[in-house]
Amino acid sequence: MSRIPTAALSKYLLQGQVSRQGCLRLTRTPQISARAIALRPAIVSSSHSRSLHTQTAETPLSSSSSSSSAAAAPSNHVPLRKQLKDEAKKAKAAGKKKKKNASNQVVPGWELTVGIEIHAQLNTARKLFSEATTSSNDESNRHVAYFDLATPGSQPHFQKETLIPALRAALALNCDVQPVSRFDRKHYFHWDQPSGYQITQYYEPFAREGRIILQPRDGIAAEDGDGIEVRIQQVQMEQDTAKTMAQPGEMHWIDFNRTGVPLIEIITRPDIHHPATAAALVRKVQILLNAVDACVSGMEAGGLRADVNVSVRRTDDPNAPLGTRTEIKNLSSFKAVEDAIIAERDRQIAVLEAGGVIDGETRGWSIGSTETRRLRGKEGEVDYRYMPDPDLLPVVIGDDLVNHLRESMGQLPDAEVDELTEVFGLTAKDALSLVALDNGARVEYFWRVVESLQSKLGSTISENPACFQLAANWILHELGRLTSNPHDESAQDLGFTSDGECRRVPVDALADILLFLYQHKITAKVAKELLWVVHRGNVPDQYASVADAIETENMWFHELSEEEYAKLADQAIEGQEDIVAQFVDTTGSKPYPQGKLMFLVGRMMRLGSEERIDPKNAEGVMRRLLQEKYVPALGRAEE
Template sequence: MLRSCIRRGTLRSISVRRLNPAIQFASHAFSTATTQERVPLRKQLKQEAKSLRSHKKQRKEDEEASRQEWELTVGVEIHAQLDTEAKLFSRAATSTSDIPNSNVALFDLAFPGSQPEFQIATLLPALRAAIALNCEIQPVSRFDRKHYFYQDQPSGYQITQYYEPFARNGYVDLYNYDGIAPEDGDRLRIDIKQLQLEQDTAKSQEYPPTTQLLDFNRVSHPLIEIITMPQIHTPATAAACVRKLQSIVQSCGAVTTGMELGGLRVDVNVSVRRRDAAAGQHHYNGISGLGQRTEIKNLSSFKAVEDAIIAEKNRQITVLESGGVIEGETRGWTIGSTETRRLRGKEGDVDYRYMPDPDIPPLIIGQDLLANLNSTLPTSPDSLITLLVGAEHRLSIDDAKPLIELDDGARLEYYHDVVETLHTLQADQDSTSRAGLGRSVGNWVLHELGGLLTKSDRAWDAEIVPAQSLAHLIDQLQRKRITGPTAKLVLATIFDGDRRPVSQILEEENLLLRPLSRDEYVALAQSVMALNPQMIEQIRSKNQLGKLGWFVGQMMRTGEKGRVEAPKAEEILRELILGSTV
């Protein structure tokens, strides 16, 4: 419409009401400014920034007020694709990246006469997840049919475990370092009602306006569904719970990929009720007195979980405060939206017509299998954090968490390789000298090497800077044979492809530290100070000690490359400027 009007020269005839609201606002502001008085742009920007801050403050106050009057309750359901080679009830491969409809068995298409063949190997990653989530493994479990008619499910039902799942009564502990809301304290335990095995559906691809294609490669891909109890009362904690559950099932090798690649999908059940009102009659997973819940389907990121819950909570409060009633329904969420949208009425147990599947025998799990899996389960994320922040490694929480989470554990493995090599190189040093090696390695792996990866936009690869090279570099730095800037320079050189040994680079490039004498430090400091007498006076009269760092930088720049050590330079500067080495 707009393009055709431009061609016809009739742009002025377009009604402002039909333009984007932002354009309408800008047009009004321009008109007002031209007819009344012109507001300087800088002043206008300041006014807008002030208005935005005021709006954010008001929103925060409203959020706090609503939290005092209304209680939010959230339950989480996670569907995670298991890491298996075959599908749940057929021998077809589970690869979803192959040509569409190339990994499909007759049973996947509900071909008449085809029968399900439970693939025993699919049970192993599911059991690892259940054990990692502290569940009680049921010795006998059974499969059920969940009936619904939709194009992505050719048989007209989904095979799941509704009545007798393979695992029950688990829990996950959330800590303040997991990102839970401050009002939830330092630690919170969320109970897990059950874990159940079920088959995935086909993948739908829409081509508007009327075409929809189906890829049956995903049909019968093994899933576990993790169902938590409705014990979450803040959006931030709900997102933290999903993040923690993903971290756990990834760390034990149960799943293929996380939310970012579509291997994990989340549904959330949301309800609100007045804190001082009489409890209602609704219940969910055995907890009564909750408000009427709605379900938000297929959330695909942690931010989407938090944003969708906030939007749905606000919608429900608005409806209830205006005298309306919350309907039990399924709702959707689009990233970037401010409101959830209705998809359909919420089906209940009766709608799905659950029934035991007559074609699949009971699943019997022996104690010997569980004992073996228990003994081979990897260390949990919480145990790893405890180890990394403990006396052996001394990392901060802020470093320990990303070290565990980055690159599916590959960064943590690299860190351990560097630490192990460095401890061998430092075997001749006393225990006090080696006490901080873990923290130092963590800094180089995460920040220095991580910074180079970010700047170059390269994916993680342990061979970019071999662990042995980084260990030797840190060893040279610890022994004070090179300075910090020199170490960073050599790291960048190796990162760019130089495969010479660290010792050879240092020797051939003349980078080994040749310490300056005290007289040389004094002379260098005095030459720098002579050029900036006013700054020296500010340090002395106004105690602006932060400017000492500037002088240190000047000494390192003007001094001979690789010979000026920052701590010694500062010591001399303090002595000359302040008459003290303290």
């Protein structure tokens, strides 16, 4: 008899379900258990013998493998963009069209209720209960301790430093930190959980009773008006599972690097009633965690995942209890959160309107799908068999530590967005984008550029607000254009660091470009060319500085004189009497033909030396000459 698949064994043990295909089947190739693959221990000092690291010889540990050659086959990774395109093609071929979310926040006669559980990977150097290193990019199974593999005799040792980012996250979420918390075991059987249980904080978490305020600028549904408060029931620490990598031929590889990585689970109250607001909450939580350096990465990199609990009830009886909830697991993007909630809400309403009953169950969601799918019946507390972990002592957190972290946490995103909108004149959308981009590193870079510009100008923001508004727009938009070439992989990453530096465009180089542009010493076109020069590394390799590049290539702006502008205007007006006629009698109800004015300015730009023309000054000259010279001359000619 070949090895029974883990999923089938789990259904038999936990749910009493037997496979319809029977228990016996022919074996064509030998099956190798994950535990049968030998591990080669790494050499460590005796002081670290309790968390002896282990690693595989060549390949990740495998839950099943057909042969050694199959196990060595490379992984066929499919990029996210291609997954979306393939799913869209399948939906189109099947004649399915996705509903637009903009008009799909409410279903008349029904109330939606949503609670969210967010799992975020903490920014720590070590795992939660072992001294193994946390890593997401290293080779598989290179950072694994005996306890991570549930090796008999190994014991968990709580790493106290993992508590610091967890506390910062709890404070950012306005939670009450508990002086004493304890760890529990959550039992379930799966190949990504070697011990058969997960260590978490179910009964006594380290933080409770928080709240998040969502505003319209956060992207909530219009139906939520001026804002909504979402309560947080608790925040608990727990360990992550191993990473499963699907391979061809119904084979899975297991990477235990992720086993034991510290997580926090943020559990909200069921205070959300619109899909867009749910997505906005997850987005804001990610921004908050990045702002306080608690989370190692966002949803796009797999460092944050969301489970949503969805239920519906009719609105004709306000005293009716909430409907039966279903849980949608492992949503990995903000769009997936909104789309999955809409699909599940519509499914539940259709079942109830047809006279059916909603089953409490766990459901899944695929990228580009239009429907949720059933995964399994909903497990409850009895199934998980929660129990206090006998090997771990309580965690005692002092008020002095909490107060120190609260005082040193710095400015939170809401206050930062307010400052960006009020002081620098950014729109709320641009301010939020600046704060959220590159996990908060982009806005740190902005503040460093502002500091450099203040030093170079010798003045404050209030004295030269236009210069710093220019910096905000360039850092948000022009830097983004540097990474817009899909064929240049080296250009995709600007190299932002958490302390606000950028390896591809250093702070002082951008400050120099912006200062010269603000002082009209170079044109906008030249400034953009210089940005590309810096981005390609030609400064300081080919040119000593930005100023040296301008001097060497003779790119300083030598603007035309007033007389030269007037001569260009005369040339641009020549033969354009029909257009000039549209400027006659524009002082009354007739609107000023701004588009025609810009057409004439464009002719000036093409007829002259573009590197010597300031578009605003050219517009001013053309506007003045139309009023004082060309329109009166046209009137005299008609008389």
